[in-house]
Amino acid sequence: MLDPRVAGAGVTDFGEHPERTGRDLFAEAGLAALDDAGVPADDVDALYFGNFMGELAEHQGHQGPLMAEAVGVDAPATRFEAACASAGAGVRQAVKNLRTGEADVILVGGAERMTNIGTAAATDALAIAADDLYEVRAGMTFPGAYGLMARSYFAEYGGNREDLAYVAVKNHEHALVNEHAQLRKEITVEDALDAPMVADPLGLYDACPITDGAAAAVLVSDEYADEHGLTAPVSITGTGQGGDNLALQDRPHFDQTPAADAATEEAYADAGVGPADVDVAEVHDCFTIAEVLAVESLGLFKRGEGITAAREGVTTRHGEMPVNLSGGLKAKGHPVGATGVAQIATLTWLLDGSHPRADDVSDADVAVAHNAGGTAASATVHVLEVEQ
Amino acid sequence: MSARDGGYDDWLDAVAESAGYYLECANGHGWLPPRRVCPDCGSRDLVEEPLPDAGEIATHTTVYVATPAFEEDAPYVTAVVHFGPVSITGMVRGVDPEAVEMGDVVGIDVGERETTGDRIVVFQPR
Numbered sequence: 273m274l275d276p277r278v279a280g281a282g283v284t285d286f287g288e289h290p291e292r293t294g295r296d297l298f299a300e301a302g303l304a305a306l307d308d309a310g311v312p313a314d315d316v317d318a319l320y321f322g323n324f325m326g327e328l329a330e331h332q333g334h335q336g337p338l339m340a341e342a343v344g345v346d347a348p349a350t351r352f353e354a355a356c357a358s359a360g361a362g363v364r365q366a367v368k369n370l371r372t373g374e375a376d377v378i379l380v381g382g383a384e385r386m387t388n389i390g391t392a393a394a395t396d397a398l399a400i401a402a403d404d405l406y407e408v409r410a411g412m413t414f415p416g417a418y419g420l421m422a423r424s425y426f427a428e429y430g431g432n433r434e435d436l437a438y439v440a441v442k443n444h445e446h447a448l449v450n451e452h453a454q455l456r457k458e459i460t461v462e463d464a465l466d467a468p469m470v471a472d473p474l475g476l477y478d479a480c481p482i483t484d485g486a487a488a489a490v491l492v493s494d495e496y497a498d499e500h501g502l503t504a505p506v507s508i509t510g511t512g513q514g515g516d517n518l519a520l521q522d523r524p525h526f527d528q529t530p531a532a533d534a535a536t537e538e539a540y541a542d543a544g545v546g547p548a549d550v551d552v553a554e555v556h557d558c559f560t561i562a563e564v565l566a567v568e569s570l571g572l573f574k575r576g577e578g579i580t581a582a583r584e585g586v587t588t589r590h591g592e593m594p595v596n597l598s599g600g601l602k603a604k605g606h607p608v609g610a611t612g613v614a615q616i617a618t619l620t621w622l623l624d625g626s627h628p629r630a631d632d633v634s635d636a637d638v639a640v641a642h643n644a645g646g647t648a649a650s651a652t653v654h655v656l657e658v659e660q
Numbered sequence: 661m662s663a664r665d666g667g668y669d670d671w672l673d674a675v676a677e678s679a680g681y682y683l684e685c686a687n688g689h690g691w692l693p694p695r696r697v698c699p700d701c702g703s704r705d706l707v708e709e710p711l712p713d714a715g716e717i718a719t720h721t722t723v724y725v726a727t728p729a730f731e732e733d734a735p736y737v738t739a740v741v742h743f744g745p746v747s748i749t750g751m752v753r754g755v756d757p758e759a760v761e762m763g764d765v766v767g768i769d770v771g772e773r774e775t776t777g778d779r780i781v782v783f784q785p786r
Binding site for chain 2: 392393395396399405406407408409410411412413415416419420421422423424427468469470471472473474517519520521522526
C-alpha cells in the first residue's frame with residue numbers, strides 16, 4: 273500500500289468577507305488547488321467537502337454538488353459534517369479511498385460563510401455542535417464549553433490565564449507573515465489578559481475569530497502522481513479518527529480529549545511513527561485551552577505539561593516543537609468546515625519549503641494535523657511526511 | 661405550538677415537581693432521557709432512579725457573551741453538576757457568580773430564561 277500524496281492545495285484569504293457566497297469562496301480555493309497540482313478537473317474522481325453551518329448561514333443544504341459545479345468538477349460530491357472537524361473527516365475518507373485504488377484523484381476541501389449573519393447568530397450556530405436538549409437549552413455556548421474544560425484543567429493540573437495568554441501571543445506572532453491569515457497583528461500577554469471576558473477563565477483573546485474562508489487540496493494516488501510526473505513530495509501516511517459522547521457532561525473527564533487520543537494512536541500506528549518523530553504540528557486551537565489539550569492528546573507533551581509549552585517557548589517557531597506556524601485557528605482564522613484541509617495545506621507547504629515559516633522547520637520530515645469537532649466529540653489526526 | 665421533545669420535556673416536568681430521575685444501566689452508569697442503551701457498556705437494561713436531592717459542582721464558567729436566546733440572562737453561570745452517577749448541565753442562580761466554586765453543593769429545579777421565558781435547568785445553593 274502506497275500512501276496518497278498531496279498534489280496541490282489552495283486557500284482563500286481568511287477573514288470577514290460577508291458578501292462572498294460559500295460557492296465563490298470554495299471556487300477560489302478549489303481552482304487554486306487544481307492549478308497548484310497541475311491536475312485537470314476532468315481527472316477528479318470525487319469531491320469530499322466539509323461544511324458545518326451552511327443551512328443556518330446561507331439557507332443552503334446539499335452543498336456537495338453545488339461545490340463540485342463551482343470548481344468545474346463533474347464527479348460524485350459528498351458533504352462531510354463533523355462540526356469543526358468536517359474537513360478532517362473528508363480527508364480521512366479520501367485517504368482511505370485512494371489507498372484501496374477506488375479513486376486516483378480526490379478533491380478535498382471545505383468552506384464556511386459565517387460573518388454574513390453577524391456575531392450573535394454565528395455564536396448561536398456554533399453552539400449547535402453541542403447537545404441541543406441538555407447543553408444548548410441549558411445556556412451552554414461554545415466558548416462556555418471550553419471555559420468549563422479550562423477550569424477543570426486548571427483544577428486538575430494547575431495553570432492559569434497567563435499560561436493561556438502565551439498561546440495566543442505565540443499564534444499571533446506566527447501569523448504575521450501568513451498573507452491569508454485573518455489577524456495579522458502582534459499582541460502581548462497583557463493585551464490578552466486585559467481583553468473582555470467571554471466565558472471565564474477564557475477572554476476574547478483566548479478565542480478564535482469568526483471567519484469566512486475556504487480551503488482545498490488535491491489528493492492523488494501514488495501511482496497517479498508517478499504516471500503524470502507530478503511534483504508532490506508530501507504524502508499523508510497516517511489517518512485516525514476518534515469519537516466521544518456528544519455532551520461534555522456525559523464524559524468522565526472534562527480536562528482531556530479522549531477522541532483525539534484515539535485518533536492519535538490510530539494515526540501514529542498507521543504511519544509507523546511516534547510522538548518523538550513529529551517535527552511540526554497544526555492543531556485545533558479554537559480556544560487557547562484547546563491547543564493545550566491537543567498537544568497532550570498528540571503525545572507531544574505529558575498530561576499537565578502542555579499548559580506551559582508556549583510560555584516556555586517550546587511550541588514557538590524557534591522552539592523544539594513548533595505548533596501552529598500558520599497562526600492556528602486563533603490568528604489564521606477558523607472557517608469551520610474548511611479548517612481541517614487548511615491545516616493539511618499549511619503542513620504541506622511547511623514540508624515542501626514553500627510556506628513563509630518553512631525556514632523555521634527546514635529539517636522537518638514528519639508533520640501532524642489535529643482537527644477537533646465541538647468539545648472534541650469528533651477528532652481526526654493525520655500524519656504527513658515528505659520524501660527526502 | 662411546537663411538539664414536545666419526548667423524554668426531555670417529561671424529565672423537565674418531573675424535575676419541576678421535585679421528582680427528577682435519571683436512567684441507570686445494569687452497571688450503574690447514569691444518563692438523561694431519552695436513552696435506549698448505555699453508551700458506556702451497551703446495557704439495554706435502563707431503569708429510572710430518583711435523582712439525588714443534591715449534587716456537587718464539577719466545573720463552571722461565567723458566560724458573558726451569550727447566544728441571542730440568552731442575551732438578557734448574561735452574565736450567567738453555567739455549571740456541570742454531578743448527581744451521583746449522572747451529570748447535568750444548567751444555570752447556577754441565587755449566588756454571586758464570583759463566589760461559585762467547584763465542589764459547591766446545589767439542588768436542581770426548573771426555572772425560566774429571562775430572555776425568552778423558555779424552561780431551563782437551574783441549580784441553587786443548598
